[in-house]
Structure formats: C-alpha cells, structure tokens
Amino acid sequence: MMDLLQFLSSAELSQTLQEAASAASDAVPSDTAQEGGALGMLGLNWKLFLGQLFNFGIILLILWKWVFTPLSKTLEARTKKIKKSLDDAEKVKAETAQLRAYKAEVVKQAKQEYENILTQAEKTAQLQREEILAQTRQQTEKLLKEAEQQAEVNKQNIMKQAQDQVAELVVLATEKVIKEKLDSQKDRQLVSEAIKSIT
Amino acid sequence: MIYTIPPLAAETVTTLGTFPVTNTYINSTIVLFVFFILGLLLRNKTAEVPGALQNFFESILETLFKYFDQVTGDRKNTLRFLPIVGTLFFFILLSNWMGILPGIGSVGRWLTVHGERELVPLFRPAATDLNLTLAMAVASVAFSHLAGILAIGFFRYANKFVKLGDIWQAVLSGRPAKILTAIIEFFVGFIEIISEFAKVASLSLRLFGNIFAGEVLLTVIGGMLAFFAPLPFLGLELLVGLIQATVFSMLVLVYLTVATAEIPAARH
Numbered sequence: 001m002m003d004l005l006q007f008l009s010s011a012e013l014s015q016t017l018q019e020a021a022s023a024a025s026d027a028v029p030s031d032t033a034q035e036g037g038a039l040g041m042l043g044l045n046w047k048l049f050l051g052q053l054f055n056f057g058i059i060l061l062i063l064w065k066w067v068f069t070p071l072s073k074t075l076e077a078r079t080k081k082i083k084k085s086l087d088d089a090e091k092v093k094a095e096t097a098q099l100r101a102y103k104a105e106v107v108k109q110a111k112q113e114y115e116n117i118l119t120q121a122e123k124t125a126q127l128q129r130e131e132i133l134a135q136t137r138q139q140t141e142k143l144l145k146e147a148e149q150q151a152e153v154n155k156q157n158i159m160k161q162a163q164d165q166v167a168e169l170v171v172l173a174t175e176k177v178i179k180e181k182l183d184s185q186k187d188r189q190l191v192s193e194a195i196k197s198i199t
Numbered sequence: 200m201i202y203t204i205p206p207l208a209a210e211t212v213t214t215l216g217t218f219p220v221t222n223t224y225i226n227s228t229i230v231l232f233v234f235f236i237l238g239l240l241l242r243n244k245t246a247e248v249p250g251a252l253q254n255f256f257e258s259i260l261e262t263l264f265k266y267f268d269q270v271t272g273d274r275k276n277t278l279r280f281l282p283i284v285g286t287l288f289f290f291i292l293l294s295n296w297m298g299i300l301p302g303i304g305s306v307g308r309w310l311t312v313h314g315e316r317e318l319v320p321l322f323r324p325a326a327t328d329l330n331l332t333l334a335m336a337v338a339s340v341a342f343s344h345l346a347g348i349l350a351i352g353f354f355r356y357a358n359k360f361v362k363l364g365d366i367w368q369a370v371l372s373g374r375p376a377k378i379l380t381a382i383i384e385f386f387v388g389f390i391e392i393i394s395e396f397a398k399v400a401s402l403s404l405r406l407f408g409n410i411f412a413g414e415v416l417l418t419v420i421g422g423m424l425a426f427f428a429p430l431p432f433l434g435l436e437l438l439v440g441l442i443q444a445t446v447f448s449m450l451v452l453v454y455l456t457v458a459t460a461e462i463p464a465a466r467h
Contacts, residue, residue: 042329045219052227052334057338058235066238068281075260075261
C-alpha cells in the first residue's frame, strides 16, 4: 500500500506514462512517429483508423442484417399477435356474455310462455268441465222430468184400467150375487170373496 | 519494474503489408468474429417461439427498449435507431468485458522496442485505442447527420447550422429586431458546427480514457499484488464497461433523436 501511495505521490506515474507513450512512438516508427505531436502520442494513425472503422462497419452490418432487423420484426409481430389474441379473447368474452344473456332471456321467455299455456289450459279445462257439468245436469233433469211424466201417465193409465176392471168386476159380482141370492151368510161370504178378488 | 504500464498508443504486434496490426486491432477483430458467429446462429432463425439464444437476446433488447423509449419517446423511432445504437452498445460492452479476461494484456510477444526487448501484449481491450473510439464516434455522428437529412430534408437540416434561411425570412419580414436576432442566431449556428466536432471528441475521448484508465489501474494493482487485490477492481471494471457502453450508445441515441427532430417553430 505504501508503495502505491509513494508511486502516486511521486511524479513517477506521469513520468512512466510519458515514457510509455514515447516507447509506443518508438515502437512504430513507420506510422505514428510521422504524425508526431499529441495525436501521434495518442496513437492516432489513419490506417488503423480506417481498419477499426472497417471492423466496426462489418459488425454493424452483421448485427443490422442478421440480428436486429429480424429480431425486432419478430418482436413486433409477436407484440401484434399477442395484442390481437387479447383483443380476440376480449371479444369472445363479450360474445359469451351476450350469448349467456340471450340464453337467459330465451329461457325466461319460454318459462313465461309455458306458464301462460298452463294457465290457459287450466282455464279452458275448468270452463269445459263446468260446461259439461251444466249440460249433464240439464240432461239429467230433463230425463228425470220425462221419467216422472212417464210414470204419471203410467200411473194414470193403470188407475184407469183398474177402475175399469173394478167396475167390470163389480158388475160381474153384482150379477153373481143377484143370480145366487142365498142367505146373508153366503152373501157376506160372497162380498168378501168379491173384495178379495178385487184387491 | 515488474509491471509495465500500457502505453497510450496501442502497440504494433506485427504488420500485414504496410498495415500495422496492433493488439487492439486484434481484439476488435476477435469481437468481430464473435458477433459473426452469433449472427450466423441467430440469422434466419428468429421464430415466434424463441429458442434459448433468441430468448436471451430478446430479453436484453426488451430492457434496452425501455431506456431507448424514454429518449426517443416513440417505439417506432427506437426500432429505427436500434441497429446503430444497439451495435454500439453490444460492441463496446463485449470489447470492454473482454479486457477483464485473463491473458488480455499479459500474453504477448517479445519484441525489440526502442532497443530493449519488451513483452508486447497480444491482446488489449479494443476501446483503449483512440483509433477505434474515434472511428465509432465519427461514424455515429455522421449517421446522425445522415438521419437528420433523411428525416427533415437537406436544406432544412442545413439551416440548423448555416442559418441563411432564417436571415432571409427575417429580411422578408422587414422587422429590425427580427433581423438582429437572425444574425445572432447565424453565429449560434457556427457554435453548433463546433459542437458537432466536440461531440466526436467527447465521445471518443471519454470511452478511450475510461477504459484505458481501467486497464492501467488493473495493471498497477496486479503488479503490486497479483492475488485478491485486483478482484474488487475487476468488479469495478465490469461496471465501468457497462456504464461506458450505455453512455456512448445513449448519447448517440440522443444525437440521433435531436437530429431527426423537427425544428421548433421560430420563437421570435
């Protein structure tokens, strides 16, 4: 460490640098020495300058043509593609949401319609039932009335026949009583027989 | 001395014809090959579902984009400037971080330098050469001017520096105060021209200075105590490498954004 400090503090470093520089100009007497001065000390030399420029130019060309242009193109293309994919995904998402909403709407409508139809059907059924019931009742009543009427007629007919028969029987019985004309006991017997035959 | 502080100028390791191959040039060429291989691996293989390598790069890019967008204010501009700014960032980052690898600065050739046999390192961080940083700075500022001309047209862009158009419009308006302002603005335009050179100088010298200082620091500390002592400084250099890469590329991004921005409507 002391060595370094001494080295730095003394003017040795600059001296060494100067020596080194002069050594360099000695080393290539054919080129740098000709230019001399500060530029020569720095090692400037038009041949080397052109040589280095050439090297740099080649590297520039290589990287330009083979690396940067295709790479940046790829990067741009990928960026574009990713952006497009994201946009598409967004679109699909929106579409899906729309579709879902539409589906829900359709289902809702269908349900409503179904309910409507059901109510309608119930109503119709109710109406029909009532109508049928009413019809049935009416018919029944009509039939009952007819039957009653028929029964009445029948009864009257039977009654009329019975009266006729009774009258005939009475005449017959009377004739028999008159023909026989026996004792009161026989008479009573006859009458009871007559009555028995009537009933 | 058991350590040699690297000289300001990159050392020539060998020559190819008349071209002096310096150790920094070797390093920048290595970086070039690394990127070449990476480019080959990534080329035409970008898929929508990224592989491991692509994923890694994409994650870095996405992080960078966040910062770039704050400067440009628009993803479109970010993508437009990405090639140059991104290249600067990755190139500086990789070459800076390579300087921390063992062997960089220590493996070398024994060459005769000014009469003495000296170990000349084979590898030296590319950004410790002013030639490279200057080349990058010049290229970046030139790109910013080119982008500005392409974005708003040559004459409207030139009017930022040589404000003859503003003077002409002030003369047409016929108001003395406006003419005076236009003349002052005309000289401000010259300052703008100077500032363009200042941009180049500050960009190149900042990167060079920081990375070179780091290399000197590591050499000095490593020379004093080879074990453990350099560790915190290595960590520091990792940070400096990242920060300098970010600073350089972000400044260039700012220059590009300013150059391509529409000139705000005259306020006078």
